[in-house]
Amino acid sequence: MAKQDGITVKKNENFSEWFTQVIQKAELADLRYNVKGFLVFQPWSVLSMEKMYHFLETTLQKKGHMPHWFPTLIPEHNLKQESSHLGGFAPEVFWVTHTGDKKLDEKLALRPTSETALYQMFKLWIRSHNDLPYKTYQRAQVFRCDTKATRPFLRSREFHWIETHCAHKTEEDAFNQVKEDMETTEEVLHDIFGIPYIFFERPAWDKFPGAARTFAADALNPDGKVIQQPSTHMISKQFTKAFDVKFKDSDEKEKYAHLTCYGPAVSRIFASVIITHGDDKGLRFPWDIAPTQVMIVPIDKKLHKKAETLKKQIQKFASVNIDLSDKRPGEKFNHWEMKGIPIRIDIGLKDLENKTVTIFRRDTNKKETVSEKEAITKIKEIAQEFTKNLIKKADKVFEGRIKETKNLQEIKKVIKEGSIAKCEFCSVDKPGTECAKKIEKEIVAEVRGTRLDEKQKPQGKCAICGKKANHIVYIAKSY
């Protein structure tokens, strides 16, 4: 990749263009597929997303979720069974109406989400309190003809996700599941993928269609807009009743189960990986989800043997390749920096003479020449601290962009500079709707919610209406 093939804008100055270029130049997805809102995911993103699936799935399995594969197609009447759920998704549903040239008796939806497919099976599978908690998940694609502007990875019309669906005995159990989902998000999205976010409970007016309570993680992009990462929901009694998911409790009484669902969208989380860690040179992959962790670049044919020896030692603990392409060394360096390889090992003729290697690490973008003997220890050291380093930087940036505010003016200023405004607020229940509308109208921003882990309590007045504050909320722009 020649120098002119690098990204031509700065990430923090023109984020939108930076994002478009990095997707194209790091070969993550081809946007030229001929259905609007659909894209072709290329090997470099798929290899990483497969690893992301691995971490999410093993974490869920450890917590007792069992995998299922449900059909992609859901009959129309399932979706209609609970009106607020259908209402939420109706305009976005892709409908199958024919097979061959035959019209179907009933339309089939490409699943926008799978509650209405699963709950009819929950009704068959769940009989007694001994069956609970019933914890499932599936890896699947979902389809939503989103009316908002599509953006690759961030908002596509087909996305690759995991959805978990659970049934519990009590509301308390269901709420504990939400907390467990929050922990899963922390363990995987933050600690492995390195994405900072806040986990909110959404205001009453911003719930998943069919949910009694909705919780969701918001990450923040450099353009000052938040992007919703996994959301988790406590399903409404009405929804559960519509599908008649009951169990016989230990007191012999029939009771409705308490349902929850959680939806980490891998293809969208991948966007946040790119955005959080990428820099003006391209991608930077956290260690565990890098398609390749170490790339060896011998700059002369005489060095191939040395490269091979090194590769054999490294592949015992990391994925490693040798770049044997015809490109000039500088091109190779730029190429692997664009691709986000965590560690590059450059070997020149001098290194052969001096028994050294040069290690380039993408977290700090620094080079260091070390003796052959020390090389393996050094690489292991970098591997150990690589993701931690990325996380530390990302957390610092994120935390620096949450600002306390006291009134509409201050909120406006904070939002304008691309940050998240924290303020006291009258109510995230129905009565707060008017204040939320004012924020939407005057700042084109949204009340994202309250956080479960917030220790501070509101002391004063709502930053908007001046009435008694009952909540601390966070306000941000979104896509």
Added chain:
Amino acid sequence: MAKQDGITVKKNENFSEWFTQVIQKAELADLRYNVKGFLVFQPWSVLSMEKMYHFLETTLQKKGHMPHWFPTLIPEHNLKQESSHLGGFAPEVFWVTHTGDKKLDEKLALRPTSETALYQMFKLWIRSHNDLPYKTYQRAQVFRCDTKATRPFLRSREFHWIETHCAHKTEEDAFNQVKEDMETTEEVLHDIFGIPYIFFERPAWDKFPGAARTFAADALNPDGKVIQQPSTHMISKQFTKAFDVKFKDSDEKEKYAHLTCYGPAVSRIFASVIITHGDDKGLRFPWDIAPTQVMIVPIDKKLHKKAETLKKQIQKFASVNIDLSDKRPGEKFNHWEMKGIPIRIDIGLKDLENKTVTIFRRDTNKKETVSEKEAITKIKEIAQEFTKNLIKKADKVFEGRIKETKNLQEIKKVIKEGSIAKCEFCSVDKPGTECAKKIEKEIVAEVRGTRLDEKQKPQGKCAICGKKANHIVYIAKSY
């Protein structure tokens, strides 16, 4: 699981019922989903199929295939671009015609297979001979509203597969890809999953829509019907031209690429795993694709500590669980035999006293009591030989069901007893069509093809028409 919950028929006497019962009683899939031909895959099959995906994908990656995720939806005009391809799939296509209540300008197909989605991208991606071979694959679901009777796993309307798509410089390279696909099938389907089959080249009248040559593996069910496992195709020039997939060769001339594709259908291969290895007690999983490899059954609470100690030792080299359920020991034994766990370790109170454990192996269905000290070595030994043992048995059964025949009478007899008839045949090209039709009409069987690895040459006359034989073919019933 009480004894009456076992399978009530013998596999070799009533295969169809055995298959239905094993799917239900080993909890592999729930057939009560409310769209015809679609099923809910349950954890016990999904856990195994995920392992199957793993082996297929790592093998393909080792051979240079790179993963992609293509959209599930394909515009109608892509499918129409090559008429024989559309013709082959048209009656089976699920069509999306609306999003929300808006009619689409152009119908979108749920992919029945992805050639017509990929080739338009190949046209963009492939420029020069340096880009070739271009080897891709994707893990995906495909949708075919098959007009034949659906059967769970064997023939569903949505199935889970891998499809590889490759572009090559020459016809010879393409043919070598077919051979590589054949090797992949042997390495994974036979050597890991333990499925015996024959890899055929299909007769001229039985090709994939759009293929110049079609190759496919046939496995054999106890009812005497073959089931097609992966097929691989050399795509016709006409198909390649329709999508204009060209490259500039080293002689500076523009040439059409030679395309191939290969499609191992994991959910169908899983059916062959069940069918090949299962017995009258239920499933038997090959070692590497067992959801759990070892189950420890302590028959008393006093034995839990011993079970835990054993588990810790075993989990270093195998997946292992302890059955702590309330069931009676006999029920537990039957349950795990039904579920196909390769090794069960029973611990009774006497074992505590004698410092022994009892090892039950599902390949031979035999129990052996060994000292605690020997246990781990013994389990490792069994693990080593387990799949080999299953394969040996399966191969023997399969080979015993291929019979040489000389005329229609003999073919009829062999087919009637549930075997595959091998015979000399006039021609698998167009001229043989009449003889094939006769076989279809009089025996309701099909010429499945010739084998690439056949060393014998035809010496005499066609078993049907008596004219000079040019091929050795295999004849069998199919679904």
